[in-house]
Amino acid sequence: MHFVTFSILVCCSLGLSWANDWGYPDLDDNTDAAFPDWGGLCDSGKRQSPINLEAKWSLRGKFDELKFHSYDTHQKNLEMVNNGHSIQIDDFDDVLMLNGGGLAHEYEVEQIHLHWWSEHTINSVRYPLEVHIVHRNRLYPNMTMATNFKDGIVVIGVLFHVSNTPNEAIASILKNLGDVKAYSRVNKPVTVANSLAVSDLMPESKGNYYTYAGSLTTPSCAESVIWIVLTETLPVTLDQVEEFKEIEYSNGKQLHNNYRNLQSMNNRAVVLVEAEERTNAAAGRTASIGLILILGLAAQKLFL
Ligand SMILES: [Zn+2]
Incomplete structure (x- = not known):
C-alpha cells in the first residue's frame, strides 16, 4: 500500500459557497437527534471522515519511521481561539515539519484543534477527546490551495482515554479557556499564557497508527486529507473534557459536542501500521x- 498514489494531483475546485452557520446536533435534549446535512461534498463525498477504525478489517503496513521536526520545542506565543465549532491553537514560533512514513512530501503544522467526544472510533469504541494536528503539504502556499489536492493535508489524530489523572498539556490549554469561552469572544484570539510543545499532546509511541484517505470533518469536507490516527491513547479526566463543553457557539448556548457522525467506508483501504x-x-x-x-x-x- 503506497500513499504515493495520493500524490496524483486531482484538482477539484468546489465552486460552491459555504454558509458559516453550520453546526452539530444538540444531543442534550435528544441523544438520537439526526445529524444535520451540511451540503456539498459533506453529503455527496465518497471519501469522508471520520470512520470507525477496525483492526480486523485493516491491512497491515510497514513504512519508514515518521519524522517529527521541532514538535518538542516549546512554543511561546501561541494563539488560541473559540471559532464557534472548536478550540483552535495556531501561530507557531517554529516550522513544525512532518515527513517520512508513507508520505511522499513534507508537511507543516498549521493548527491544532479539539473534538469532544472523539470523531474516530477504534474497534467501535468512542473516546472522550480527540486532538487534531492539522498539517499542510509544503508544495501548497495555504490551506485553501491545499484542500484542492488529494495529498494537500495530513491530520494526525490523537485520542484520549478517561483517567483520574489530569493531563498536563490539556490543563495548560484549559488555563486560557476562560478568556475565549463566551459568545462575545468567538473568533477573537488570545495569546496562550504558557508555552506548549506539540509533542506534549502526542503519545510516546508515534510508530503505531491507522492511516487512510479521507476528508476534513467540517464543511467543506474537502477530500484532501491523509489521516494518521495514533493507536496509543493519552489520559484525560472527564472533568477536563467537561470544561471544553462550556464554550459558547451562540448567545447562551454551549457547545456540548462537536464530533461528526461516522461516515461510510465505501470500500476504502485502512492500513494499520505497527512499528x-x-x-x-x-x-x-x-x-x-x-x-x-x-x-x-x-x-x-x-x-x-
Ligand atoms: Zn478536527
Whole structure:
C-alpha cells in the first residue's frame, strides 16, 4: 500500500459557497437527534471522515519511521481561539515539519484543534477527546490551495482515554479557556499564557497508527486529507473534557459536542501500521514463551 498514489494531483475546485452557520446536533435534549446535512461534498463525498477504525478489517503496513521536526520545542506565543465549532491553537514560533512514513512530501503544522467526544472510533469504541494536528503539504502556499489536492493535508489524530489523572498539556490549554469561552469572544484570539510543545499532546509511541484517505470533518469536507490516527491513547479526566463543553457557539448556548457522525467506508483501504521494533519484540516474546513451553513439556516427560 503506497500513499504515493495520493500524490496524483486531482484538482477539484468546489465552486460552491459555504454558509458559516453550520453546526452539530444538540444531543442534550435528544441523544438520537439526526445529524444535520451540511451540503456539498459533506453529503455527496465518497471519501469522508471520520470512520470507525477496525483492526480486523485493516491491512497491515510497514513504512519508514515518521519524522517529527521541532514538535518538542516549546512554543511561546501561541494563539488560541473559540471559532464557534472548536478550540483552535495556531501561530507557531517554529516550522513544525512532518515527513517520512508513507508520505511522499513534507508537511507543516498549521493548527491544532479539539473534538469532544472523539470523531474516530477504534474497534467501535468512542473516546472522550480527540486532538487534531492539522498539517499542510509544503508544495501548497495555504490551506485553501491545499484542500484542492488529494495529498494537500495530513491530520494526525490523537485520542484520549478517561483517567483520574489530569493531563498536563490539556490543563495548560484549559488555563486560557476562560478568556475565549463566551459568545462575545468567538473568533477573537488570545495569546496562550504558557508555552506548549506539540509533542506534549502526542503519545510516546508515534510508530503505531491507522492511516487512510479521507476528508476534513467540517464543511467543506474537502477530500484532501491523509489521516494518521495514533493507536496509543493519552489520559484525560472527564472533568477536563467537561470544561471544553462550556464554550459558547451562540448567545447562551454551549457547545456540548462537536464530533461528526461516522461516515461510510465505501470500500476504502485502512492500513494499520505497527512499528518494526515493537512487532519484533512481541514476536521475540512469543517465540521465547513457546520455547519455554516446549522445554517445560520435555522436562516433564523426562522426569515422569
Ligand atoms: Zn478536527
